Amino acid sequence: MNWNVHGMNSPAKRATICQIASSHRVSMLCLQETKIENWSPAIVRELGGSRLQGCAVLPAIGTSGGVAILWDANALDIRTHAVGAYSITAKVVFPSGDPSSSFWLTTVYGPVDDTMREDFLSELTRAAPPMSEPWIINDDFNTIYETRDKSNLNLNRRIMGRFRAAIDRAGLREIKCKNRKYTWTKAPKPGDDVMAVFDHFYSLARGNFSDLNRAMIFLLPKKDRATTVSDFTPISLIHIIAKLIAKVMSMRLATVIDQIISPAQAAFQKKKCI
Structure with missing residues (x-):
């Protein structure tokens, strides 16, 4: 399961994430924009429950960004992982021992600051494994490479071109969503402001x-x-x-x-x- 959680500092938010992951019996949970700077075993237990006890994290900087991967050690194994400035790359191996049952996984949360995108794209290219080994990225790139992925005309075509070039160099292909339209836009929906207030209220616990x-x-x-x-x-x-x-x-x-x-x-x- 891949999820941009838009922050999970409140216990209520972590409990919701744990409940949904448990109800779907996921073996691996990839989270972006955690906004958690200081992790603890207690936070991992709140998120993963009794099943997802393995954990690799990229802490947030203050309340910005942050990435985490949690997994069920009985269902799969993480042999090695590398933590970058914007991503976590891990080698996922299933218990069968068959070399073909393993793959590389990168979980990404890209920067929103245009001045940091060059470093981000360089890190993305460096994370690529040998071409003979399967690799999947689940992400929030915070950028696009196709005009149709934006709901307005506020486009940075220079960044779009460099992002496309980085994808090509890494040998990546986008897995298209079926039966629905996908967009990276963050245009507010009716009621989003009210829900933001409720999220802030829960984060004030004991505050x-x-x-x-x-x-x-x-x-x-x-x-x-x-x-x-x-x-x-x-x-x-x-x-x-x-x-x-x-x-x-x-x-x-x-x-x-x-x-x-x-x-x-x-x-x-x-x-x-x-």
Whole structure:
């Protein structure tokens, strides 16, 4: 499974990743844009559960980038791996021992800064194994080589040409998506801003929740040419994010509250009285 997770510093996000990987019984999980700078065995366990205990990581720089590969040691073996500035390259071997049952894997998260793309493309070329050995790259290159992969005309054709040349030198071919259109665009979808707020809320676990309590005081004039304080009515403008979060939490809690509250305890429950 290959997944650009767009950050996973919150325990809730890591639990979701683990649940999805477990439900699909994946043998290998490749993650990009982890945004985790300091890894620990506890984080690996949160992501991989009891199955995906093997791990190779490229730490993020601050909260930017980051790559990780987790695998099930009972299903396959990573004989060797190399960690670069933008990628991890590993030799994947299956238990059969047949040389034809092995391949090279590179997981990439490319830079978003154009000034760093030359180094990235050079690293991509250097990672190529001998032509006789199979190689697959799963990635977020953060760049494109075909115009149709962009939803607008904001193109850097110089970078596109150099990316295409690097692909050709490495002997790579794109595996096309079937029955759907794929694009590298990051154009926001309706509701993305609200979901970003929820992601930020979960990342505040045991942190500072003061952002949820902020309000803006606006003085509304009672009459024309208002000059003194008594000529204004103060209005507190409060965002509804706290209400949205409280509503979501209450809806999720409603499904289990009857299981976690003892009959001897007093509480408000739907269709019940104290």
